[in-house]
Amino acid sequence: MNIEARFRIDKGDFALDVDLGIPGQGVTALLGPSGCGKTTLLRAIAGLESCRDGFLQVGDMIWQDARRFVPPHQRPLGYVFQEASLFAHLTVRGNLEYGVKRVPKTERKVSVNKAIELLGVGLLLERRTSQLSGGERQRVAIARALAVSPEILLMDEPLAGLDLARKQEIIPYLESLHNELDIPVIYVSHSPDEVARLADHLVLLEAGRIKAAGALGDMLTRLDLPLAHGDDAEALIDAVVAGHDDKYDLTHLDFPGGRFTVTRKALPVGHSARLRVAARDVSLTLEHQSGTSILNIFPATIDEIMPEGIAQVTVRLLAGDVPLLSRVTRKSATLLELEHGKSVYAQAKSVALLS
Amino acid sequence: MMPSDADLTALAITLKLAGITTLILLLLGTPLAWWMARTRWRFKFLLEAVVALPLVLPPTVLGFYLLVALGSQGPIGGLMEALGGRPLAFTFTGLVIGSVFYSMPFVVQPLQGAFAAIGRRPLEVAATLRASPLDRFFTVAVPLARSGFVTAAVLGFAHTLGEFGVVLMIGGNIPGETQVVSIAIYDHVEGLEYAHAHWLSGGLLLLSFLMLITVYALNRRFRLVQP
Numbered sequence: 001m002n003i004e005a006r007f008r009i010d011k012g013d014f015a016l017d018v019d020l021g022i023p024g025q026g027v028t029a030l031l032g033p034s035g036c037g038k039t040t041l042l043r044a045i046a047g048l049e050s051c052r053d054g055f056l057q058v059g060d061m062i063w064q065d066a067r068r069f070v071p072p073h074q075r076p077l078g079y080v081f082q083e084a085s086l087f088a089h090l091t092v093r094g095n096l097e098y099g100v101k102r103v104p105k106t107e108r109k110v111s112v113n114k115a116i117e118l119l120g121v122g123l124l125l126e127r128r129t130s131q132l133s134g135g136e137r138q139r140v141a142i143a144r145a146l147a148v149s150p151e152i153l154l155m156d157e158p159l160a161g162l163d164l165a166r167k168q169e170i171i172p173y174l175e176s177l178h179n180e181l182d183i184p185v186i187y188v189s190h191s192p193d194e195v196a197r198l199a200d201h202l203v204l205l206e207a208g209r210i211k212a213a214g215a216l217g218d219m220l221t222r223l224d225l226p227l228a229h230g231d232d233a234e235a236l237i238d239a240v241v242a243g244h245d246d247k248y249d250l251t252h253l254d255f256p257g258g259r260f261t262v263t264r265k266a267l268p269v270g271h272s273a274r275l276r277v278a279a280r281d282v283s284l285t286l287e288h289q290s291g292t293s294i295l296n297i298f299p300a301t302i303d304e305i306m307p308e309g310i311a312q313v314t315v316r317l318l319a320g321d322v323p324l325l326s327r328v329t330r331k332s333a334t335l336l337e338l339e340h341g342k343s344v345y346a347q348a349k350s351v352a353l354l355s
Numbered sequence: 356m357m358p359s360d361a362d363l364t365a366l367a368i369t370l371k372l373a374g375i376t377t378l379i380l381l382l383l384g385t386p387l388a389w390w391m392a393r394t395r396w397r398f399k400f401l402l403e404a405v406v407a408l409p410l411v412l413p414p415t416v417l418g419f420y421l422l423v424a425l426g427s428q429g430p431i432g433g434l435m436e437a438l439g440g441r442p443l444a445f446t447f448t449g450l451v452i453g454s455v456f457y458s459m460p461f462v463v464q465p466l467q468g469a470f471a472a473i474g475r476r477p478l479e480v481a482a483t484l485r486a487s488p489l490d491r492f493f494t495v496a497v498p499l500a501r502s503g504f505v506t507a508a509v510l511g512f513a514h515t516l517g518e519f520g521v522v523l524m525i526g527g528n529i530p531g532e533t534q535v536v537s538i539a540i541y542d543h544v545e546g547l548e549y550a551h552a553h554w555l556s557g558g559l560l561l562l563s564f565l566m567l568i569t570v571y572a573l574n575r576r577f578r579l580v581q582p
Contacts, residue, residue, distance in 0.1 A: 099484030
């Protein structure tokens with residue numbers, strides 16, 4: 001199942017012109033500055049934004065073409081708005097059941113109870129919506145969208161209105177959706193940090209147009225895109241827990257380019273985990289260093305080098321096809337004679353485990 | 356002394372007139388207010404001005420035009436006669452028609468305000484939760500606009516109770532058919548029957564006051580409940 005979307009929307013001072021293919025699985029993030037058209041694109045997919053010139057196919061369902069426009073209430077989707085937008089005249093339970101009642105029994109794949117359990121809202125059911133905290137409201141809104149058994153879940157910056165503590169409260173629930181349900185998600189965000197934690201694919205929007213789209217790991221390390229530059233440039237690596245070192249309390253995680261060793265995490269063997277390696281934490285050597293405290297050293301090939309300011313360069317490396325970034329000085333790059341195709345060793349001084 | 360039978364009849368006619376008028380206005384005014392709250396039609400202001408006209412127009416002016424239209428020489432009254440009926444002037448039906456125009460802004464404006472205050476978002480949410488447009492209207496818009504409905508019903512009812520000029524112009528003063536309380540009071544004062552006038556005036560004052568208390572108390576509660 002794939003999603004094909006072509007829209008041309010002209011709102012006078014703003015125009016959206018996109019032609020986009022989105023994978024029908026995992027989380028696709030639409031990332032861009034505010035006003036770039038992310039929300040308009042998401043609303044057009046939901047049918048909330050009318051647009052005469054458009055085409056939209058989700059799997060084998062055509063939701064819009066030159067002759068047809070399926071109205072939003074006939075599209076099997078779930079939508080989470082930026083503000084929770086709960087119905088003030090209904091209790092939490094009434095909100096959760098509103099959509100389910102309107103879905104034919106044969107199409108109900110996610111039960112209300114499953115949605116309640118996934119978002120941890122079981123204790124809130126009899127409350128009025130005005131008695132909920134911001135984080136609780138947004139969890140109820142997500143559960144409400146899931147309970148209609150959507151073929152696709154659209155989320156418009158569901159964390160934008162929340163403070164850091166509330167975000168930390170909700171992100172684990174979003175991650176668990178990803179693992180427990182096989183529903184493709186399109187997630188609008190302007191926060192690279194949220195995207196790093198939640199997304200598999202990334203679409204970069206700028207001024208109503210698509211700047212680039214692709215797998216998240218590739219997009220973050222593409223030197224022709226802004227994400228690979230700046231102080232917090234980073235690579236994401238999907239790895240699998242290979243085992244634990246009981247003697248030193250460490251956890252080993254394997255990825256196609258080698259093995260990471262990090263301080264022990266309470267994760268079962270076989271569990272998939274996402275690692276974050278910042279470009280500034282990766283140094284390069286020509287020979288495999290011994291006598292170093294650094295545990296995470298991988299053989300890699302230099303793919304591309306680009307200047308970063310006047311004194312530094314950003315290097316894109318491939319460690320067993322997995323891209324990594326390294327930020328080194330221009331002087332080091334010259335002394336080591338770094339160039340495309342050269343074999344080096346990448347040393348990661350610090351690694352963060354995201355999930 | 357107690358109010359006379361004639362006074363009680365006038366009161367019954369008044370309540371019946373106000374009740375029927377309010378019902379008709381809620382039925383006609385709800386779709387009109389819904390449309391006016393959501394349309395982006397550029398000439399909407401014209402319709403809004405027409406709805407608001409009875410607020411500023413002397414009731415005698417409104418009554419005069421209705422009398423002309425509903426009388427046997429007028430377009431509507433003439434049509435009724437041609438169809439074998441009788442002209443609507445000086446009938447209870449004529450009073451209802453006059454009251455519907457007269458009290459229209461008191462029903463349409465609170466409804467329009469309440470619908471506009473809901474905004475588009477709750478209806479969009481309902482659409483993404485599989486609710487059809489009609490379903491959204493009854494399960495989201497109407498419940499969220501309930502304070503607007505209470506306000507509209509009470510103001511429409513109370514305002515019709517106090518009608519005088521329009522009734523006098525098109526209903527005349529036929530006891531048992533078109534004589535309402537406000538006109539009975541006028542008659543009593545003309546005839547220097549102040550005791551009767553007191554009964555009716557006091558009753559109308561109390562009734563109106565109670566209804567307005569209800570509206571304001573409910574609106575306060577609704578505001579407290581809604582975030």
